[in-house]
Each structure stands twice: as C-alpha cells, then as structure tokens.
Amino acid sequence: MNAIVLLGAVVCGMGFISLCALHFFKRSPELMGRLSTRLQFRGRKMLNLSEFQAQHALAFASSHVALVAVGGVLVWLVSSSVVAALAVAALLYILPARWFAWQRERRRRQIESELPDALLFIASALRAGSALSVALQVLVRDQTGPLGQEFGTVLKEQRLGVTFDDAIQKMAQRIQIQDFVLVVVALRVSKEVGGNLSEPLQILAETLRRKAILEGRIKALTAQGRIQGIVMTLFPVFLAGVLYFMQPSMSLMFTTTIGWVVLVGIGIMLFLGYMMIRKIVAIDI
Numbered sequence: 001m002n003a004i005v006l007l008g009a010v011v012c013g014m015g016f017i018s019l020c021a022l023h024f025f026k027r028s029p030e031l032m033g034r035l036s037t038r039l040q041f042r043g044r045k046m047l048n049l050s051e052f053q054a055q056h057a058l059a060f061a062s063s064h065v066a067l068v069a070v071g072g073v074l075v076w077l078v079s080s081s082v083v084a085a086l087a088v089a090a091l092l093y094i095l096p097a098r099w100f101a102w103q104r105e106r107r108r109r110q111i112e113s114e115l116p117d118a119l120l121f122i123a124s125a126l127r128a129g130s131a132l133s134v135a136l137q138v139l140v141r142d143q144t145g146p147l148g149q150e151f152g153t154v155l156k157e158q159r160l161g162v163t164f165d166d167a168i169q170k171m172a173q174r175i176q177i178q179d180f181v182l183v184v185v186a187l188r189v190s191k192e193v194g195g196n197l198s199e200p201l202q203i204l205a206e207t208l209r210r211k212a213i214l215e216g217r218i219k220a221l222t223a224q225g226r227i228q229g230i231v232m233t234l235f236p237v238f239l240a241g242v243l244y245f246m247q248p249s250m251s252l253m254f255t256t257t258i259g260w261v262v263l264v265g266i267g268i269m270l271f272l273g274y275m276m277i278r279k280i281v282a283i284d285i
Helices: 002-027 029-047 054-079 082-127 132-142 146-159 164-175 178-193 198-221 223-246 248-255 257-281
Strands: none
Touching: 054 082, 082 132, 082 146, 082 178, 082 198, 132 146, 146 164, 164 178, 178 198, 198 223, 223 248, 223 257, 248 257
8 A cells, every 4th residue: 555655656746747847848948959859869879760760759769768767666666676676677778679670670671572573563564664653553552561651652742742753762761771772773863864764673673682592591501600699698597597496505696796796797798799699690791
C-alpha cells in the first residue's frame, strides 16, 4: 500500500513538474527552440537519421527520455534496488534504438532484394512501348513490398505537383541505398536527354543481381566467424552462471567491490573482443 501511495506521489510530482516546465518554456520561445534543437539532434544521432527522416526525431527523443526515467523509477520503487533500476534504465535506453535500427536494416535489405526484379520489369515495360509513368503505376500495383510503397509515394508526390526529379531524389534520401543512386542518375539522364532507358536499367539490374550473389557468398563464408564471435562472447557468461550455482563462494563476485570491478573488466574485454571479431568478418564490397 505504501508503495502504491509513493508511486502515485511520484507520478503526480512528475506531472506537476512537466506542466510547470511546459508553462515556462511557452513564456521563453528562445529557450524552447534551443531545447527542441538539442532533442532533435539527440534523436537523429541515436537513430542515425538523415535530415529528411528527422521529422519525428524530437517526439521520439522526448518520449524515449520519459520512458527511461519512468521505467527506472518504477523498478526502483518495486525492487528498492538501485542496481536493478539502473540496469532497466540502461536497457530501455538501448532497446528502442536497436529495434529501430534492426527494422530499418530489414526494410533496406528487402528493398535491395526487390530492386533488380523491379528494374527488369520497368525495362521490359519500356521496351514494350509503355511510358515510364505507366510502368511505375503497374509496378506499384503488382509490387506489394516496401519498394512498391516507395514508388507509390513518388507517384503520389507527382500528382501533388512535385517534379519527377525531386520525387525520385526524396525517395533516394528515404531508403538510403547506394545502389539506388545509379538508378536515380539513369532515370534523370533519360528524362532530360532522352534515349533508350531500358538497356541501362537492364544492365544495372544484372549488376545488382551479381552483387547480391557475391554478398551472399561472402556472408556464407564468414558465417562461422560470426557464430564464433557470439559463442566466445556468451560462453564466459554461461560458465559464470554455472559456477555461481555450483560454488557458493562465487557470490562474492556480486557482493564485493573487487568482484564488481572484476565483472566490469570482464564485460569490457568481452565487448571489445566481440567488436573486433565483427570488424574482422565484416567485408564490404
């Protein structure tokens, strides 16, 4: 009961402080602008966003800070452990950014896998006599993946009055794929100068397909090194857990100052070793 009363008091106190801060910042637009710029920069840096993708970085950064603070306070009130509260706060600080980065990388890889087939489809439609806009409309209708959604956004922007060059440039900024820059150059040159666009698109599609095959081979050859890095990093943690249950004296590692220092040193060395292995097996083509 006391914990519930204390939690209610903390929530009310945080709400009162938030209202006071909001009222203060409304009376000081210059300070509000500085804080917004600071939070937006923090959100962009944490999520590795470009300027085009940073529309919601301010809201994300603000909600992320609130989530970390509230989560840490709740765990501290429930468990009365500062260590557990700090651990949960650190976890809440890392997980959203990692999840966002994983989702973005997953979408980027899916677009890369769909791009060669899409280019071949556009090249075939152009060779059959269709206009580029008609080929894109058919592609958007038949393509249900993220690449079709991106080309659909390009067509919608064109209907709203945006030029084709600006719309395709914005698409390149959104997806942030280096290979797509070649597609943008080919489309812009063809639209400005003219000529047969189907041949460059077909050659580019074949190049991207060969690159994807080569990347798959490299990923297969380096799979053992990546798994070895994960195993070598997690095995000491597993062994420490087994020894903790087998040897009661292992509890000194978690209850003494020297034990905490040793654990911090072990964690730093494991992290550095894992990052070095990842650096070795990361081959960019």
